[in-house]
Amino acid sequence: MANYIDGFVFPIPRIHLTEYKGLAEKVADIWKEYGALAYFEYVGEDLKLEGTRSFIELVDLKEGEVIIFGWVIFPSKEVRDKANKQVPTDSRMAELVAPLSDPHRLIFDAERMVYGGFQLLVQSNTSEVG
Numbered sequence: 001m002a003n004y005i006d007g008f009v010f011p012i013p014r015i016h017l018t019e020y021k022g023l024a025e026k027v028a029d030i031w032k033e034y035g036a037l038a039y040f041e042y043v044g045e046d047l048k049l050e051g052t053r054s055f056i057e058l059v060d061l062k063e064g065e066v067i068i069f070g071w072v073i074f075p076s077k078e079v080r081d082k083a084n085k086q087v088p089t090d091s092r093m094a095e096l097v098a099p100l101s102d103p104h105r106l107i108f109d110a111e112r113m114v115y116g117g118f119q120l121l122v123q124s125n126t127s128e129v130g
Helices: 014-033 077-089 091-101
Strands: 004-013 038-043 065-074 114-119
Touching: 004 014, 004 077, 014 038, 014 065, 014 077, 014 091, 065 077, 077 091, 077 114
Parallel strands: none
Antiparallel strands: 004 065, 004 114, 038 065
């Protein structure tokens, strides 16, 4: 059976990037405890390609913000569905996200997040030559 992934894109203020990185590392560990095989988050750098709609437009990027692009790999949709029910109720998650709800230091605005679950269509791995 092929893996299943949850993908997400959202903006955060650049000034909170270091703080967010620490939070994301803890969140990654929690997701893995609930069945995720791997957890990735990247910061946008080269976000424009002529003739396409950019992530900048998608999340309505504001001055001083950066875009986070990430995905979580699960062994199956069933494991992902179970984790998506369990992780939000984990007490550690509540502790981690509580400071984010302060409107004066909003790091993460869920209304500007783009999210979805995806099943495998094509997989092509690079193998080492030599």
